[in-house]
Amino acid sequence: MATLFIEVEIDIKPGSYPNSINPKSKGTVAVAILSTPDFDAPGEVDKTLLTFGQTGDEVSLAFCNKSAEDVNADGLLDQVCHFNTQDTGFHEGDTEGILKGKTVDDTPIEGRDSVRIVN
Numbered sequence: 001m002a003t004l005f006i007e008v009e010i011d012i013k014p015g016s017y018p019n020s021i022n023p024k025s026k027g028t029v030a031v032a033i034l035s036t037p038d039f040d041a042p043g044e045v046d047k048t049l050l051t052f053g054q055t056g057d058e059v060s061l062a063f064c065n066k067s068a069e070d071v072n073a074d075g076l077l078d079q080v081c082h083f084n085t086q087d088t089g090f091h092e093g094d095t096e097g098i099l100k101g102k103t104v105d106d107t108p109i110e111g112r113d114s115v116r117i118v119n
């Protein structure tokens, strides 16, 4: 049986595109988990278990914002979390970033967005 998970929409570097990431940066990358009419990201995502990077399994979480914000102006509040860039495992040529986690009731979630790796 296939693993069931909720596919979530994410926006790496909310508000900017392309999603340029410098793997050598000592900073963090913001990733927004977007809400839909069926999915309340701030309420449903377990904010302690998120992993993000080249494969989605990288333990890179720095912190999640305590207050929700609507990053894509669709009227639904979204959850923004920050990940330590140097722990994300991105390399030159990578084109996709993957976020994995769980909901508070233990259903796996996964989301993908494009990245552009820069030096």
Ligand SMILES: [Ca+2]
Binding pocket: 011, 012, 013, 014, 015, 016, 017, 018, 019
């Ligand atoms: Ca973006």
Ligand SMILES: [Ca+2]
Binding pocket: 034, 035, 069, 070, 071, 072, 073, 074, 075, 076, 077, 078
């Ligand atoms: Ca929104």
